[in-house]
Amino acid sequence: MVKSPIQQAEETKFSDHTMIVPPHRLKSVITHTTEQGDFAMDVVARAEAALSEIKHEFRSWMSSECEALEAARNEMRSQGPSAEALQKVSLAAHEIKGHAAVLGFPLAGRIAAILCRLLAYAPNPQLVPLAVIESHVDAIRAVVREQIHSINDKTGKEIFERLTLIVETFLSQELGEAYANIAGDAPLAVQPAKRAGGK
Amino acid sequence: MGLDPREGSVRGDGIMIRIEFHRLRFLVVDDNMHMRRIVRQLLHGFGSREIFEAEDGAAGLEAFNGHNPDIVITDWAMPILDGLELTQMIRKPDANANPYVPIIMLSGHSEKSRVMQARDAGVTEFLAKPIAAKALYERILSIVLNPRPFIRTATFFGPDRRRNVNPNYTGPERRKGKEGGETIPVTPLASQVLHAGGPAEQRPMAASSVRRTPRSAGATG
Numbered sequence A: 001m002v003k004s005p006i007q008q009a010e011e012t013k014f015s016d017h018t019m020i021v022p023p024h025r026l027k028s029v030i031t032h033t034t035e036q037g038d039f040a041m042d043v044v045a046r047a048e049a050a051l052s053e054i055k056h057e058f059r060s061w062m063s064s065e066c067e068a069l070e071a072a073r074n075e076m077r078s079q080g081p082s083a084e085a086l087q088k089v090s091l092a093a094h095e096i097k098g099h100a101a102v103l104g105f106p107l108a109g110r111i112a113a114i115l116c117r118l119l120a121y122a123p124n125p126q127l128v129p130l131a132v133i134e135s136h137v138d139a140i141r142a143v144v145r146e147q148i149h150s151i152n153d154k155t156g157k158e159i160f161e162r163l164t165l166i167v168e169t170f171l172s173q174e175l176g177e178a179y180a181n182i183a184g185d186a187p188l189a190v191q192p193a194k195r196a197g198g199k
Numbered sequence B: 001m002g003l004d005p006r007e008g009s010v011r012g013d014g015i016m017i018r019i020e021f022h023r024l025r026f027l028v029v030d031d032n033m034h035m036r037r038i039v040r041q042l043l044h045g046f047g048s049r050e051i052f053e054a055e056d057g058a059a060g061l062e063a064f065n066g067h068n069p070d071i072v073i074t075d076w077a078m079p080i081l082d083g084l085e086l087t088q089m090i091r092k093p094d095a096n097a098n099p100y101v102p103i104i105m106l107s108g109h110s111e112k113s114r115v116m117q118a119r120d121a122g123v124t125e126f127l128a129k130p131i132a133a134k135a136l137y138e139r140i141l142s143i144v145l146n147p148r149p150f151i152r153t154a155t156f157f158g159p160d161r162r163r164n165v166n167p168n169y170t171g172p173e174r175r176k177g178k179e180g181g182e183t184i185p186v187t188p189l190a191s192q193v194l195h196a197g198g199p200a201e202q203r204p205m206a207a208s209s210v211r212r213t214p215r216s217a218g219a220t221g
Helices: A025-029 A039-052 A055-079 A083-099 A106-121 A130-145 A154-183 B033-046 B057-067 B083-090 B112-121 B133-145 B174-180 B188-196
Strands: A010-013 A018-021 A030-033 B016-019 B025-029 B050-054 B071-074 B103-107 B125-128 B150-152 B157-159
Touching: A025 A030, A025 B133, A039 B016, A039 B033, A039 B133, A055 A083, A055 A106, A055 A130, A055 B033, A083 A106, A083 A130, A083 B033, A106 A130, A106 A154, A130 A154, B016 B133, B025 B033, B025 B057, B033 B050, B033 B133, B050 B057, B057 B071, B057 B083, B071 B083, B083 B103, B083 B112, B103 B112, B103 B133, B112 B125, B112 B157, B125 B133
Parallel strands: B025 B050, B025 B071, B071 B103, B103 B125
Antiparallel strands: A010 A018, A018 B150, A030 B016, B150 B157
């Protein structure tokens, strides 16, 4: 009878923890060869080539990601910026942040990332001006519609930098001194703005 | 020169290490069908043939129990049961057939706090989106070639969060807490292996978690 991984694991007990060596189940997939060549690079290149085979589908995938973001934005418009509506916008933007670069739209991904940052770090996301959120959604849509694939596209870059400036200024004003904790992760270095009223 | 996955798996004695991807069985859990397709395509490119998919954490858990995959790749943000909860469910000792299965968290949440949270839930490797073939390959290579022991404490069960072992460290054992801390001297055998290296399968526990590769951008600790 074959033992389960739990039964095969070797345990060593210490005063307040146990160290367990599970069976090395994957050892059998390791092989040794004297063949010459860069196997790792071959494998990676094959995977990249495999991904290229479905590249023709990326544009429609990106469009559907945008539609999901727009649907979330429209719901927020009609229902107001409830926590639930903002969560949907944030999730849709998060998807684009994660996928856009692979789908050939890195700039859209970067814009989505600053929208995610805005909604994640704003002390009260419901106080984020809707126009700022809408600007991000429209910018992502425009980048995809205009087929902007390069992060160095002049117009696209300018839009990204302006949105970043708006977001970082807003966050620095809202977070005050706490902004220093997240400033290092900002996509662009922004001089924190002073709060109105001299705070 | 030692085994170094980041340098094409070449060893100094002219021996190449290869992974037979066609024998690895993957489970990909992601609520986004485009992402699942991308990951599947990359894994196919590596040579894998058996790739199971699930569109949320609950379906992922069911697929995990049904298919017993070798490696799980999961998204974080998902409906019903997210990737973190899925990891915690899989890592429940005695609840599943293989609580030691390697788990790669593939997420757009790349903040350090999130990576730490994933690590503390029992994730084996963290991979930030957007995904790249090379980064995914490196994580899989690390899992196959450098399996880490598991640690069980009152509050944690998962792969050893310590990626590196400092052979010169003989101070207090912080895992035991400030009050219960004790000094663990390096044993002669461990010292010998740590300094001299040697086949992983012959090394004692502490040494088997030594990574000779640079620290990856993934889970740390």
